[in-house]
Amino acid sequence: MSKEKSSKTLMVFGILLLITIVSTLVFLCLTKYNPHYWDDVLISFGAISMLGVVFLLYIKEVRIKENWSKIPLVGRTIWWIMFIAHSYNFIEQFMVAFIFR
Template identity: 70%
Template sequence: MSKEKSSKTLMVFGALIIIGVITTLVFLCLTKYNPHYWDDVLLSFGAVNLIGVCFLIYIKEIRIKEKWSEIPLVAKFIWWFIFVSNSYGFIDTYMTAFIF
């Protein structure tokens, strides 16, 4: 993959994360005046978690590929911890927002 294409991809993921975090913070501030925005906060936070999961999959499957076996065990543990926690956060927030 060319360096230019990968840097554009990283910029898109970065922009999506920033937009999601700003949206979450705006909705969180609005809940002070209207508690009905809490579901929007959960949905926005869930979207940030989903983008994080997609970014981690992109890093592992597109950027690292076959070099995954060369990565130290501690780095793999950190990657899996972040992946599982973002996945759990996404599932939890969407279940809370839509089901409960």
């Protein structure tokens, strides 16, 4: 993958992450005046975790590719812990926002 294409991809991830963080903070501030925005906060926070999962998959499948086995065990363990944590948080936030409320 060329440097230009990978930098554009990382810029898109950064912009999407910034948008979701700002929207989460805005909804969090709005809950002070109207508690009905709490579901929107949970959805935005879940979207941040979803972007984390997508970014981790991008790193593993596009950037690292066949070199995954060359990464030390500690690095792969950290990647898996981050992947599982983001996946769990994404699932939990969306379940709380849509099912349990």
